[in-house]
Amino acid sequence: MSKAFRLAAILLVVGPSTPYASETFNRRAVFSSGRPSMFEFVTSLNPDCSLLGLPTVRVTADPSHGSLKLVPGKGYSQFRPDNQRYQCNRHRVPGIQIFYTSRQGYIGDDRFELSVITFDGREYIYKVQIDVK
Numbered sequence: 001m002s003k004a005f006r007l008a009a010i011l012l013v014v015g016p017s018t019p020y021a022s023e024t025f026n027r028r029a030v031f032s033s034g035r036p037s038m039f040e041f042v043t044s045l046n047p048d049c050s051l052l053g054l055p056t057v058r059v060t061a062d063p064s065h066g067s068l069k070l071v072p073g074k075g076y077s078q079f080r081p082d083n084q085r086y087q088c089n090r091h092r093v094p095g096i097q098i099f100y101t102s103r104q105g106y107i108g109d110d111r112f113e114l115s116v117i118t119f120d121g122r123e124y125i126y127k128v129q130i131d132v133k
Contacts (some may be wrong), residue, residue, distance in 0.1 A: 002110070007008060010122065010132040019080065020123070022063050022123040023027055023122070023123070023124050023125070024125040024126075025124065025125070025126050025127070026078060026129075027098075027127070027129070028129050028130075028131070029130050030124070030127075030130070030131045030132075030133070031100060031102065031131075031133075032133060033100070033102050033104070033105060033106055033107055033132050033133065034101065034102060034103070034104040034106070035101065035102075036069070036099045036100075036101045037074070037099065037100055037101070038075075038097055038098065038099050038127065039098045039099065039100045040097075040114075040126070041075035041076065041078075041095050041097050041098070042055050042057060042076070042084075042095055042096050042098065042118075042124075043055065043077050043086050043093055043095030043096070044095075044118040044119035044120060045077060045088050045093060046062075046085075047084045047085055049087065049088040049091070049093060050103055051094050052095065052119045052120060053071045053119030054072065054095065054096060054119065055080055055095070055096060055118045056117040056118050057098065057114060057116050058114065058115045058116075058117075059112065059113070059114055059115045060114050060115050060125075061111070061112055061128055063110045063112040063130070064110055064111070065102055065104075065106045065108065065110045065132065066101050066102035066106065066110055066130075067100075068100055068102055068114075068132055069099040069101070070097070070099075070111060071096065071097045071098075071099065072094070072096055072097075073094075073095070073096075073097045074092040074093060074094055075097055076089055076093070077089050077092070077093055077095070081108075081128065087120055090095060102130075106132055108132055109129065109131060109132070110129075111127075111129045111130060112125050112130075113126065113128065114126040114128070
């Protein structure tokens, strides 16, 4: 069997590798001191709005003056108008809710970082600066 034929057979069985580049979001948020506030809702959906699979969320840098809580639940996706999943934004879908709560009485700046890996292998990095009031 020729090398080219074996390579073609392997690609046919396992498919070509399609790595995705990470995308980084620098975000700012304002939250009330000591109160749980939802920072983000993340999900992985098929174009028909069915769940592709829950994303993996990892805290890569903890907040210094508060805590994060990751809660499986339902929420609204936030796909851009040019995304084929944009119509999914109209109804609640399964995903992960990300909550931030500052230490009671704390007023000032805080920050944290998250890595979100969608079920299809895309990574989104959130670098978040928070103004706690």
